[in-house]
Amino acid sequence: MxxxxxxxxxxxxxxxxxxxxxxxxxxxxxxxxxxxxxxxxxxxxxxxxxxxxxxxxxxxxxxxxxxxxxxxxxxxxxxxxxxxxxxxxxxxxxxxxxxxxxxxxxxxxxxxxxxxxxxxxxxxxxxxxxxxxxxxxxxxxxxxxxxxxxxxxxxxxxxxxxxxxxxxxxxxxxxxxxxxxxxxxxxxxxFLLLLGAAASGTGGAMPSHAEVDAQLHDRIRAHVRDTLREGPVEPNDVARRFHISVRKLHQLFEQSDRSFGRTVLAMRVDAVARDLDAGSPATLSELAATWGFADASHLHRAFRAHTGRAPGEYRRTRLAA
CATH class of the missing domain: 2.60.120.10 (Jelly Rolls)
Structure with missing residues (x-):
């Protein structure tokens, strides 16, 4: 209004x-x-x-x-x-x-x-x-x-x-x-994409496709990070939010070191690690529910795969530090 x-x-x-x-x-x-x-x-x-x-x-x-x-x-x-x-x-x-x-x-x-x-x-x-x-x-x-x-x-x-x-x-x-x-x-x-291109120091030149894709990739990552607590992060929903095809969404992440799915999973693991770093008293089941894992076992497997340590071991190490 x-x-x-x-x-x-x-x-x-x-x-x-x-x-x-x-x-x-x-x-x-x-x-x-x-x-x-x-x-x-x-x-x-x-x-x-x-x-x-x-x-x-x-x-x-x-x-x-x-x-x-x-x-x-x-x-x-x-x-x-x-x-x-x-x-x-x-x-x-x-x-x-x-x-x-x-x-x-x-x-x-x-x-x-x-x-x-x-x-x-x-x-x-x-x-x-x-x-x-x-x-x-x-x-x-x-x-x-x-x-x-x-x-x-x-x-x-x-x-x-x-x-x-x-x-x-x-x-x-x-x-x-x-x-x-x-x-x-x-x-x-x-507006935000044009703002980034106009103020990027390119002397008014139109941005390249690679530059636009890089900006879009970063915006999608920020959006995913902000919506992790809201439930499943589905490719169809994210593509619709940014008005691109699902194929284009996956192409953006294929150009980086992780696929879209692995990026989402890594962000969930990082969120759990931050909670553990902060001394959260939540159980693994509670952390799993908060950050979108199916259950504590799913969290355990993903956490070990990404960090090389089980979440319980990670927590004990942080508490002892």
Whole structure:
């Protein structure tokens, strides 16, 4: 369900506080300030509106306002209740972004990426419109470029993969929620894959098939890891989730050192090992049920095959350490 905030009906003297609360609710804790130390006087000159809509694990927003600085300082970082970063497409106006000593100049048809786990400052010099996608850091880890800890990064939105990414963001911002219900997961996947390709440092070039497959392989592994507790992880269900064929799913894992089935089994064993490392008092039968093994015997065989030790021996070794 979408939500909209507007300054149109807010009394001038209340606009600054209302706008600060709006930005914090819609995005992340932000402190709006006049540009160059100026003042908004009685607040009448402060204008703006925001509309947000959830899109799976993402959140997409359209925003328009006047010249201002939006500061996400150390105090705002401490107030943040989730770890996210933002992908901002400038539609109108100009924004100067600063984060960790890096600067980027964002005009129309450019995209800026900012990590809300660290302080940043966005300076808008005139009236502006933007589309912003809020992405949980956990999902950022699924795209190839996230390990470089992107800060104040600019992506050209008028060529190459950046242009495709901007097109997806614009389409999502304009679509009515009911228009995308049937393709929500596919759109999220498309956005993240294009984001990874656009920001990977390839100069705007289209990613190779191998690069796309590698990103998809990593996203599937992350999905499997997160759903182990929910029961069987069936190839048909996973393929449907990522809108690929079962054959394609198996091909992705044939290119690595383990098949899809062996990958799932190894992840279950790793999960049990983590519980044992943490000193879990659960019995082997309870651990087997928690992590999707048929029974304790199945867990015993799989654990020994993957680690070279029986789970009981592994537990005793850890306790003695």
């Amino acid at each position: 979408s939500a909209t905030w507007s300054l149109n009906d807010v009394r001038p003297r209340e606009r600054h506080a209302f706008w600060r609360e709006t930005l914090t609710t819609a995005f992340t804790p932000l402190r709006p300030e006049p540009v160059d130390g100026g003042r908004w006087g009685d607040g009448a000159s402060l204008r703006g509106d925001v509309t947000t809509r959830p899109l799976g694990q993402l959140n997409i927003a359209t925003i328009r306002s006047c010249a201002q600085q939006n500061v996400h300082g150390a105090a705002e970082v401490r107030r943040s209740d989730e770890e996210v970063f933002f992908v901002n497409l400038i539609v109108r106006g100009r924004c100067f972004g600063e984060q960790q000593g890096r600067e980027c100049d964002l005009g129309p048809a450019s995209i800026g990426i900012f990590d809300a786990r660290r302080p940043f400052r966005l300076t808008y010099t005139d009236d502006w419109d933007a589309i912003s996608v809020r992405v949980p850091t956990r999902d950022a880890a699924m795209v190839a470029w996230a390990t470089s800890a992107p800060t104040s990064r600019r992506v050209a939105a008028d060529r190459g993969t950046g242009r495709l990414l901007a097109g997806v963001m614009t389409g999502l911002a304009r679509a009515d929620g009911s228009d995308i219900d049937g393709t929500r997961e596919a759109l999220v996947d498309a």
